[in-house]
Amino acid sequence: MRVLVFGGSGQLGSEIVRRWTDCEIAAPASADVDVEDAAAVASSIAAHAPDVVVNCTAFHNVDVCEREPARAFAVNATAVEGMARAARAAGAAFVTISTDYVFDGETDRPYRETDEPRPLSQYGASKLEGERRVERLQMDAYVVRTCGLYGTRVSSSKGYTFVDRVLAKARAGEPQAIVDDAFASPTYAAHLAAALRGLIETRRYGLYHAADAGPVSWFAFASEALRRAGIDGPLEPTSRAAWKPETPRPRFSALASERLAALGFAMPTWGEGLSDYLRDKLAP
Ligand SMILES: NC(=O)c1ccc[n+]([C@@H]2O[C@H](COP(=O)([O-])OP(=O)(O)OC[C@H]3O[C@@H](n4cnc5c(N)ncnc54)[C@H](OP(=O)(O)O)[C@@H]3O)[C@@H](O)[C@H]2O)c1
Numbered sequence: 001m002r003v004l005v006f007g008g009s010g011q012l013g014s015e016i017v018r019r020w021t022d023c024e025i026a027a028p029a030s031a032d033v034d035v036e037d038a039a040a041v042a043s044s045i046a047a048h049a050p051d052v053v054v055n056c057t058a059f060h061n062v063d064v065c066e067r068e069p070a071r072a073f074a075v076n077a078t079a080v081e082g083m084a085r086a087a088r089a090a091g092a093a094f095v096t097i098s099t100d101y102v103f104d105g106e107t108d109r110p111y112r113e114t115d116e117p118r119p120l121s122q123y124g125a126s127k128l129e130g131e132r133r134v135e136r137l138q139m140d141a142y143v144v145r146t147c148g149l150y151g152t153r154v155s156s157s158k159g160y161t162f163v164d165r166v167l168a169k170a171r172a173g174e175p176q177a178i179v180d181d182a183f184a185s186p187t188y189a190a191h192l193a194a195a196l197r198g199l200i201e202t203r204r205y206g207l208y209h210a211a212d213a214g215p216v217s218w219f220a221f222a223s224e225a226l227r228r229a230g231i232d233g234p235l236e237p238t239s240r241a242a243w244k245p246e247t248p249r250p251r252f253s254a255l256a257s258e259r260l261a262a263l264g265f266a267m268p269t270w271g272e273g274l275s276d277y278l279r280d281k282l283a284p
Contacts, residue, residue, distance in 0.1 A: 001022070001023045001024070001051050001052060001200075002023070002024045002026075002048065002049060002050045002051050002052075003016075003020060003023045003024065003025045003026070003050055003051065003052050003053075003054060004025075004026050004027075004028075004044065004045060004048045004050035004052070004053045004054070004092075005017060005025060005026070005027040005054045005056060006027075006028070006033065006035050006041075006053070006054070006055050006056065006057050006083060007030075007035075007055065007056030007057035007058070008025075008027025008028070008029075008056065009027075009029060009030070009153075010056050010057070010058075010153070011149055011150065011151035011153050011154075011161065011189045012056045012097060012146075012149060012151065012189045012192055012193060013027065013054075013056035013057075014151065014152075014153040014189075015151055015152075015153075015189045015190045015192070015193035016054060016056065016193045016196065016197075018193075019190060019193050019194065019197070020193070020197055026048045026050070028044055030057070032044075035055070035057050035075065035079040035080075035082070035083060036074055036075060036078070036079045036082075038079075038082040038086070041079075041082055041083055041086050042082075042086040042089070045083075045086045045087060045089075045090045045092065046090060049090065050087075050090070050092050051092055051093065052092055052093045052094070052095060052200055053083060053086075053087040053090075053092050053093070053094050053095070054094075054095040054096075054196070055080060055083050055094070055095065055096040055097065056097055057075065057079070058075065058076060058097070058127070059071060059072050059074075059075035059076055059123075059126075060076075060099070060123060061123075062101070062121055062123045062247050062249065063245075063246045063247050065121065065122045065123035065126065065247075066121055066122045066123070066246070066247040069122040069125075069126065072122050072123055072126040073122075073126045073129060075126075076123070076126035076127050076129070076130045077126050077127075077129035077130040077133055078133075080096050080130035080133060080134060081130070081133040081134065081137070083096070084096070084133070084134045084137055084139060084141060085137065087139070087141075088137060088139045088140075092140075093139075093140040093141065093142070093200065093203075093205070094134065094139060094140065094141040094142070095141070095142045095144065095196060095199075095200060096130065096131075096134055096141065096142075096143055096144070097144050097145075097146060098127045098128070098130065098131050098143055098144065098145040098146075099123075099124065099127045099145055099146065099147070100145060100146070100147035100148070100184065100185075100211070100250065100253035100254075100255055101119060101120070101121060101123055101124035101127065101249070101250060101253065102117035102118075102119050102124050102127055102128045102131070102145065103115065103117055103118065103119070103124075103250050103253055104118040104119070104120050104250055105120070105249070105250025105251040105252045105253050106251070106252075107252055108252060109256075110185065110213075110214065110215060110254040110255055110256035111209065111253065111254070111255050111256060112209070112256050112258055113145075113207050113208065113209055113258065113259055120247075120248040120249065120250060121247045121248060121249070122247075123247075131143045131145075131207070135207070139205075140203070140205050141205055142196075142199055142200065142205055142206065142208060143206070143207045143208070144192075144196065144199070144207075144208045144209075144210050145207075145208070145209050145210070145211075145255060146187050146192050146209075146210050146211050146255070147184050147185045147186065147187055147211040147214075147253055147254065147255050148162070148184045148185065148186035148187055148211070149186075149187050149189055149192065150162050150163050150164075150186060150187070150188060150189065150277065151188065151189030151190065151277075152189075152190075152277070152280055152281050153189075162186070162218075162222075163222075163225050163274070163277060166178070166222045166225055166226065166235075167225060167226065167229055167231060169233065170226050170231045170232075170233020170234070170235065171231055171233065172233075173233060173234065174233075174234070175234040175235075175236065176222075176233075176234070176235055176236070177235075177236040177237070177238035177242075177243075178218050178219045178222045178235065178236075178237065178238065179217070179218050179219060179237075179238055179239060179240055179243055180217045180218070180219035180220070180237035180238065180239065181217065181239050181240055181251070182217065182218055182240055182249070182250075182251055182252070183214065183215040183216065183217050183218075183251070183252045183253070183254055184214060184215065184216070184218065184221075184252075184253050184254055185211035185212055185213060185214030185215055185216070185253075185254035185255050185270060186211075186212060186214070186216065186218075186221050186270050186273065187210070187211045187212040187267075187270075187273060188212060188268075188272075188273035188274075188276055188277045190276060190277075190280065191212055191267060191268050191272075191273055191276070192210050192211075195210045195257075195260055195265050195267060196210070198263070198264075198265040199260065199263070199265060202263055204263060206259070207259075208257070208259050208260055209255040209256060209257045209258070209259065209260070210255075210257050210260055210267060211254065211255040211257055211267060212267055212268055212269060212270045212272065212273040213256075213257070213267055213268070213269045213270065214254040214255075214269075214270050215252065215254030216254075216270050219235070219237045219238075221270065221274075222235060223235060224271065224274060225274055225278075228274055228275065228278055229278055
């Protein structure tokens with residue numbers, strides 16, 4: 001299978017490039033193909049003649065998206081539609097990644113694919129618009145929402161992964177306070193890459209949730225990361241009220257990956273995510 005990955009240097013994209021070893025993969029750097037440049041995207045797809053185009057790009061700094069919504073919509077919606085159209089024109093299937101932030105968090109059980117989105121932020125709204133533009137094309141496409149992604153590659157736009165930062169601060173003896181009243185399903189990027197590899201074989205196109213099974217509070221997740229890494233650092237629970245993020249975020253945004261499970265690709269748990277991440281991080 002020939003696969004063209006946009007965003008191949010990111011947390012998820014790098015796991016796909018590394019792990020889909022049975023595929024012939026091309027992953028142009030953002031300096032070579034800016035996904036906002038529809039002509040560059042189309043010529044890249046024409047040059048590689050892929051069977052599948054995977055979009056792992058995003059503009060996902062939530063606070064910057066809030067201040068610069070036009071930029072957020074350009075990358076997360078307009079560019080996604082451009083990639084999808086170009087993939088369709090070349091006869092390729094399309095995979096694009098979306099987010100738990102399409103939901104408002106007013107729930108107490110993991111979100112299903114059938115739940116109604118209601119984004120609280122421009123980031124969430126722009127990603128939802130990207131989903132809808134792809135769905136409107138009625139093409140061979142998988143729209144896959146994930147949650148709290150972390151990987152062994154540092155996200156270029158963030159410069160750190162959540163787990164790494166928790167471990168590094170604890171090792172340095174720096175005190176850290178992490179919210180104990182916000183719940184998610186943090187997902188190891190390698191697990192998502194594996195699920196996507198299975199999914200693209202099915203040709204069962206549509207909307208999917210793909211997250212390591214939760215829910216877990218961010219404080220409990222960080223505590224468990226420290227315990228499993230054998231680090232005894234200062235870690236305090238705090239509350240959303242005390243944290244006061246600049247941009248509203250869902251209080252509860254764990255995802256239930258029911259459709260994937262029904263196809264035989266049940267996602268591992270968030271605890272298995274941590275174990276596998278720590279093992280891979282320490283691997284030579
Ligand atoms: N991170 C999370 O917690 C999280 C949670 C839920 C959903 N998601 C979704 O999961 C997907 C993957 O996220 P990630 O954490 O792997 O992202 P990431 O590590 O930040 O990687 C983003 C990738 O997109 C590329 N990129 C950004 N703008 C581009 C542009 N205009 N043209 C070409 N390439 C561009 C980046 O290239 P450069 O490095 O060269 O800039 C990088 O390769 C995204 O759709 C995101 O919305 C993420």
